[in-house]
Amino acid sequence: MTRPHTARRRRHRVIVPLALAAALIAGTVGAHALDQPDPTDPGFLSPVATDDDGGSRLADALRARGVTVQRETGLLPALLDLDNGPATLFVPAPQLLHPDTLGALGELPAGRRLLLVDPSRRVLESAGLPLVPTERRWATRAVGPDTDGRPCPLPEATRAGVAAAQLQRYAAAPGAPVALDRCYSAGLVRLPGRAELMVIGASDPFRNDRIAEQGNEALGTGLLGVHGRVVWLDLDGPAPAPTFGRTGGSGEPAWSPTPGGATEYDGGGTGTGEGEGRPGGPGTSTGDGSDDSPDSAGPPPPDDHPLLDAFPPWFWALLIQLALVALLIVLWRARRLGPPVTEPLPVEVRAAETVLGRARLYRRARARGPTAATLRTAALGRLRGRLDLPATLAPAELAVRVAGRTGDDPEQIRELLYGAAPETDAALLELARSLDRLTRTVAAAPGRPTEGDPR
Incomplete structure (x- = not known):
């Protein structure tokens, strides 16, 4: 049992x-x-953010190649900027857009390119794009553009080579008669059409902390710099629901100009094709991503904890x-397993064998001094216990007390208990015999300590 x-x-x-x-x-x-x-963090893939998740290094690389970077903090000003000519609309955090405005992404003018970074199924369905996300990896993998055996038809990806673009894969929606161009094992797909749609399932090629690895920089600049101008949608949080000026001809709400040439957009501000009225104050966006107005930088960043x-x-x-x-x-x-139980010892060693083995070790090491100190300490302990003497008693006084019990010379007893270490084995053996004889004599002597002895 x-x-x-x-x-x-x-x-x-x-x-x-x-x-x-x-x-x-x-x-x-x-x-x-x-x-x-986290794409919802402020500064994620922002062209002015210099932290690890920012995109300032990508923006600098684009400008170094002669690409104009226009930063917009609202979707409506970004869409109006596309009316000024061919450009690439870069949306690094599409999940921050309001569902009521996502439909505008599927109705871009001809000759434009839309690049979405890791869009979810909800974003793709709300925008009316015939794409669905499929498998997702645990971590981003750096692969070649034709890793799955299919030749990549995108020259930007072919020039970049191996890049960290395989995280989320995409495919055509069931029943959608579309032909997709796939690269990086479907981590990057293109949907040709009136306006070119591109979806990439990883943010690594655009982030500051990963852009210098392998072909990430070449891929990011190639995808965004094809038209020579990038409209960079930089959202610092979830976009609010839009407000509309009037209804369209079909009776559905539509963005429309209001008196004065402005356009109403709650959260996006009033803006023109030049980028006026973005959140953070009026101003005009320039090709280097900065604004003429000092208030165009947006609200101040929240205070961060210095230790974190x-x-x-x-x-x-x-x-x-x-x-x-x-x-x-x-x-x-610290667990409790119940009361202690006795168990048989695996090996029993007699006390005499232990003493003999230790003595042989001392002899082999020629440790006469430590051996004599051990013998004297043991003898003093037995003498103090027999005579009821305190441990703080001086050597001379202790020798007198012991001599009073044995009748020997106190000076000889003091030399025996506190003398120098023996120099030969014979002297050590004689010391052991003398100490044993002294303790036996004290133990055999009758009587108790005399009156006045400290206890």
């Missing part, structure tokens, strides 16, 4: 490793989630993971 404490011990042998494995898995998942960029910003997110995730592991170890070591 299995005893209760044995059963509990077996359960702990199973539960503790499983708990540790669960903690490691949870910590790994949490660390991965913290390490992934001093370390990357993966550091805090690792710290939390280590804390969980330490907590589990503490709980495991």
